[in-house]
Amino acid sequence: MKLRIQYEIFWEILGYCRGAKSFTHVINRCDLNSKIGQEHVDFLLGRGYLTKIQSEGKTLLQTTERASEFLVPFERMYLELFENSPEFKL
């Protein structure tokens, strides 16, 4: 999947990390290279939307409760894009 905007990538990372995931899983799942993936993950860690946890000797990324301040308006706004615009039909 290409041509996503930054906020869509944030939303995907946060959605995927609801269950704790490794950085490698995140970049594979979200189709990001490691540099871009690291920048996004660092930003989300800085905002407190992601946290690092240790599990079986591995560092995993986990979405925090605080992320809902971004996830909730994001999902509402994107659903409104469809609800408030004419539907394409054949």
Next chain:
Amino acid sequence: MGRELGSFYALLVINIAAGAVAMGLSMSYGVQYILAAVKALPAIGWLDGLPLAVIAFAVFGIAIGWLISSAEVFSEAQEIRDEFEKGGNVEDQSPTSMIVKTMALYREKKSTIGRMALVSRLAGILLILAGAYSLAGPVIYGMSGEPWMIVAAIAMNLGIGALALYIPHIFSNFSKAWDLRLAKGEEAEVALRRVLEGKS
């Protein structure tokens, strides 16, 4: 949302079918004109019908491009639909996930979709011209050969031509709906930036 993606999916199937028929018709016309021109060469001394053969082969090339573009977009739309309908992850099956993926697909393929509409219009005009040309012969000189075959060929040209001219209209409706969403999406981006900056 699923229904809308289904409509887009159906539009792409129509494009693939119309592109394949346009490809078949143009190839058949091209070969037919070339053979007739070569056969008549000793008698008239020049390749009569060569421009028509060139046009037919040009349509063939355009139809191949049309078919490939349609198949590419179809494949990506199918991937989104499959993930939504039978994706292994809960996130893949949420309406927001489908919206995000479809918006990304539209952003990526916007110029291809515009090109497909243009190619479809061009193929439609050429097929209608070919149909009119096929019609002119029997009208001016009378029918030679099996009348039903001539009528079927003309009807097929005109029918596929009309469909090819109608497809850009559907694409235009599709683009209108999505351009509006992308514009509204830009407003949403401003609001999301404020959230991330902690200003909301």
